[in-house]
Amino acid sequence: MYAFEIERPETIAEALALLSEEGGQALGGGQTLIPTLKQRLAMPETLVSLTAIGEMQGVCMSDAGEVCIGGATSHAVVAREAADSFPALAAMAGHIGDPAVRNRGTIGGSLANNDPSACYPAAALGAGATIKTNTRDIPADAYFIGMFETALNEGEIITEVRFPVPRRASYQKFVQPASRFALVGVFVAQFDDGVRVAVTGASENGVFRWSEAEEALNSDFSAAALEPLSVSADQMIGDLHGSAEYRAHLVKVMAKRAVEAA
């Protein structure tokens, strides 16, 4: 790693002041950023750790009945504390990486990084979450721009994520066993006003909504309703773990499993 200073502010205001300085970089749980720093792929002057900020920790319910998760909340805490209010979300968080990763990795870190194979982007897009930052509220539909790309501006941090609770939902991932990331993962959520289907791990453009599946499930919420659909391999990720055609095939397989499990 290149040398840098590390700061541990205890309020959002202090963190923003530090991040406004030249060379400041936010640090969530570090489960992606620290390996990146080790490879010298980033060269911050100051790392601003967000995990000591009390106001960005924990899971609660809003007056509107949304599950509200502080931006620096670990996956392990979400797995435990959202288990009753939003079981599919808690189950998703409880299967990220391994137990040690889940004790450090944070929801804000995962969403800010927007890895094309990460689980949280599928949950946020699939549930139609709102990403709250220090300056604004961003609907998930406008947040995910592309592979490792989001609507966040420089120095903007995710302070909270609000999830509307669906009538039923499930996240199913086909695990890439070496990395524990999703080879393909599908989050299906049925709300009173319609079904949302979000896919991670598959597209070169990162997480996306599978609108044909949403239409089919809106008229018939069953795995059989997805049977006539097919997914194009165009712009799907192809690598040593699986070809583009294989991932396209898995999208439907995992979507059907998610509908059955919801």
Next chain:
Amino acid sequence: MTQVSMTVNGEAVSAEVEGRTLLSDFLRGNLRLTGTHIGCDTSQCGACLVHVDGEVVKSCTMFAAEAAGTEVTTIEGMANPDGSLSAIQQAFQDQHGLQCGFCTPGMVMATASLLKENPKPSVAEIRDYLEGNICRCTGYHNIIKAVLAASGQDVDAMVAG
């Protein structure tokens, strides 16, 4: 440089470290607690697991500065107060849950964490929990048996051979 203070295995420690100093390097280099092993240094193998405020973490993927003010437990803090092996450590010895022993500190830390959350885990639950701990010698079978034995369950009834 940053001054960091924490409690490690019950003792207060303090040192001046660089911002980029990993918790694993702090434990091994500054404190000479070399039982915490650095296997891959890329967050994949689990040999460097320690407990920070009771939660299992990869010490190679956390900065020493992030552990400031916490209570850290390493493999050196796992034996009984009289120096004899803890029940988990004894189970690894009894069940031949190690060969070269390099991954064992991480396996023991993960097992302690698992048994705290789930005192009587099934074989499937043990395999799931140890997903982030890689062993290149044993083929895992005897590690599973060691965890079952440490949890006081009937090893022979739950796994073959």
